[in-house]
Each structure stands twice: as structure tokens, then as C-alpha cells.
Amino acid sequence: MARMTITPRPLLNRRLAEFGTTIFAEMSALALSTGSINLGQGFPDTDGPEEIREAAVRALRDGRGNQYPPGPGVPELRTAVAAHQQRRYGLAFDPDTEVLVTAGATEAIAAALLGLLEPGDEVVALEPYYDSYAACIAMAGGRRVPVTLRPHEGAFRLDLDELRAAVTDRTRLLLINTPHNPTGTVLTRQELTAIAELAVERDLLVVTDEVYEHLVFDDVEHVPLATLPGMRERTVTIGSAGKTFSFTGWKVGWVTADGPLVSAVRTAKQYLTYVASGPFQYAVAEALRLPDAYFTAFRDDLRAKRDLLSAGLTDAGFTVFRPAGTYFVTTDIRPLGEADGLAFCRALPERAGVVAIPNAVFYDRKEAGAPYVRFAFCKRTEVLADAAERLRRAFTH
Numbered sequence: 001m002a003r004m005t006i007t008p009r010p011l012l013n014r015r016l017a018e019f020g021t022t023i024f025a026e027m028s029a030l031a032l033s034t035g036s037i038n039l040g041q042g043f044p045d046t047d048g049p050e051e052i053r054e055a056a057v058r059a060l061r062d063g064r065g066n067q068y069p070p071g072p073g074v075p076e077l078r079t080a081v082a083a084h085q086q087r088r089y090g091l092a093f094d095p096d097t098e099v100l101v102t103a104g105a106t107e108a109i110a111a112a113l114l115g116l117l118e119p120g121d122e123v124v125a126l127e128p129y130y131d132s133y134a135a136c137i138a139m140a141g142g143r144r145v146p147v148t149l150r151p152h153e154g155a156f157r158l159d160l161d162e163l164r165a166a167v168t169d170r171t172r173l174l175l176i177n178t179p180h181n182p183t184g185t186v187l188t189r190q191e192l193t194a195i196a197e198l199a200v201e202r203d204l205l206v207v208t209d210e211v212y213e214h215l216v217f218d219d220v221e222h223v224p225l226a227t228l229p230g231m232r233e234r235t236v237t238i239g240s241a242g243k244t245f246s247f248t249g250w251k252v253g254w255v256t257a258d259g260p261l262v263s264a265v266r267t268a269k270q271y272l273t274y275v276a277s278g279p280f281q282y283a284v285a286e287a288l289r290l291p292d293a294y295f296t297a298f299r300d301d302l303r304a305k306r307d308l309l310s311a312g313l314t315d316a317g318f319t320v321f322r323p324a325g326t327y328f329v330t331t332d333i334r335p336l337g338e339a340d341g342l343a344f345c346r347a348l349p350e351r352a353g354v355v356a357i358p359n360a361v362f363y364d365r366k367e368a369g370a371p372y373v374r375f376a377f378c379k380r381t382e383v384l385a386d387a388a389e390r391l392r393r394a395f396t397h
Helices: 023-034 050-061 075-089 104-116 131-139 160-166 189-201 241-245 259-269 278-287 292-316 341-352 381-395
Strands: 099-102 122-127 143-148 150-152 155-157 171-177 205-209 235-240 253-256 319-321 328-332 372-376
Touching: 023 341, 050 278, 075 099, 075 253, 075 278, 099 104, 099 259, 104 131, 104 171, 104 205, 104 235, 104 253, 104 259, 122 131, 131 143, 131 171, 143 160, 160 189, 171 189, 189 205, 235 241, 235 259, 241 278, 253 259, 292 319, 292 328, 292 381, 341 372, 341 381
Parallel strands: 122 143, 122 171, 171 205, 205 235
Antiparallel strands: 099 253, 150 155, 235 253, 319 328, 328 372
């Protein structure tokens, strides 16, 4: 009897076949192996407010959250999130039915897409986009449709006509990020109004990632999409403690939305982590009640660091796109005689002792992002000054 030949089946789900180890893991490993300054991955190199750290310690010692917290999140945090949305933006949410606590914003994105998409649904997203967007759309069986932000007058801007043209009868959802990572763009009220009108006209859901809501500079306004006419009932807004309070390792995020939308997201979320970060939830509840002076000082500190690094990058010969928000600055490496951002970033640790991230990894159309490189400025001032000097020495003669 002839032996049957069995073709081995790939181990990785075909939906995830295009995704390997994240660029952040690769570049952070390079930073460690070369002793370079890591301006790649977006995490601060100092902790957040001491009183909030102590609140977490107190919760641990008091036995709050050491066992499974409630699935939707502890009531104290859900109430604090609702109060924050009301105080800041005039948005009223019921903390019992319209707020959901998640394991960071990344889980919130995943749960929203898994809970709201059917296989084959199209998701229009702003490119370049945070790398988890593409993977989460794939896991949900959706099809991503990129609309590219393009350089215009020193910033990356959205073409509203291109956005409208990307919407088809198969479009289920718009995935919006403002303030935008990696470009630092903050969508204007006019742009967001046009997005809202399109969503209402075509009866689309919107998931909006607003984790950098408190990091907007130069009198730029952050406008939550849910505040615009017709949007509260169709918008899932995602927030996070990590960026605002410099506790990225705590992984505390949240969703605010109309009750039925939160229910859909919670249905998926309960089968991901179910719950997470118990004691930290109590601490974040206190953090959200910090006085306005904290948020102002935090923003002003990041703005000064943005200016320091931007000036250093300009002096080194990069073209700098001055960010209006987030804690990332995108640069163009072509004035340095370079065109391949991935190769540039892989060589940069040995060349200058600094690590950055190639923006091409955030694009479907890699060539569109090839000459752009992202640096994080959420670091101590002396670290940024050192990095700027290293880059200057490496690229000026």
C-alpha cells in the first residue's frame, strides 16, 4: 500500500499569518543589547504621582482587588470614569451600564472589534495606525481599509474626500485615533464633524481611541467624537490611565458608550481577560479625581520635552513634523540621505546609540511610510538632551 503524504498544516491561524514579533519587542531588545537610549517604545522612564502609587499600595494592603474584581470593573473606577467624562466634556454615562473597565486600551480595542464585527465587515482606519488595530481587525474576521494621513504644511492631515470614498456598503465601522499615534496629529473639530456626519449618513459605528486626550499642546483642542450630534449612540470611546498618569504597566483602560454598545464589548471582553488589575483600579479612580493643576503640569512638561527633542532632531538634520498631541514625534530621514526607515532604525543603535521606530510598520502600504521614523519624548529631560546630542554627533560633520 502506498504511503499517504500529509502536508503539514501551518500552526499559526491564517488570519494572523502576516503578524510576527512586534517592532517594539525587536527595538527594545536592540536598546538593551547595545546600551542605547530607547526612544522607541512609548513608555515613560519615571513613575506617575506618588500619591497614586500609594493608593495602589493601600488597596493591596487593605485587600481590595486582590481577588477577582467585578467583571465590568470596580464601582469606584467606573464612577470616576463617568465623572471624568461629565466634568471634562459634558458627556453623561451611567457607571453601571455605560462604562466598562479593560486590561488597558489594547484589550478595549480588541473587545470592541470582536464584539461588534461580523466576518467580512470592512473597517476604515486612519493609516498609519497603532499596530494592534490591524491584528484585532484580523482576529475579528474583518477587512481593514486604510485611509492615509499625508504630510501637508508640517503635519499629517486627513483627506476627508478620501475617507468618504473608502466607505462602501460593506463598511461596518470607522476606527479613529485622535490624538493620533504615531503622527501626533489632533483631528480638528471641522474634521471630526465631517466624520460624524458621514457616520450618521451611512449608519456606521465608530470606535475612537482617545488615550492621549490629555496630551494636546499649543492651545489645540481635543474634541471627543461622542460629543458631536448623532454620535453618542454609535460611538465607543476608549480611554486609558497609562498615558495620562505614567503607569503603563498597570494596564487599566476603559470604554464609555451607549448601553447596548458596552454590552456588546463586554460580551467579548469577558472571554479575554475577564478581569485584570484589581488593586490598580482603585488607584486609578483616585487619579482621575486629581485637580486640574496635575493635568496642566503634566501637559506642560511633555510640551517642553517635545520642544527639546524636536529641536535636537532638527539640528541633527531630520525634517521634523511637530506633533500637536501624544508623546511621539515623526521625522523624515530623507534629508540625511536615507530612504528606508526600517534599515535606518536597525542601524541607528550602533550608529548613534539611540533607538527609534520605523513608521512603515504602521502602514499597509509600506512604501508610504518608508522614509518616516518615530521618536518618543516621554523621557527625562537629561535623557532627551543626551539622545539629541548623540544624534547631532552622528549626523552632522
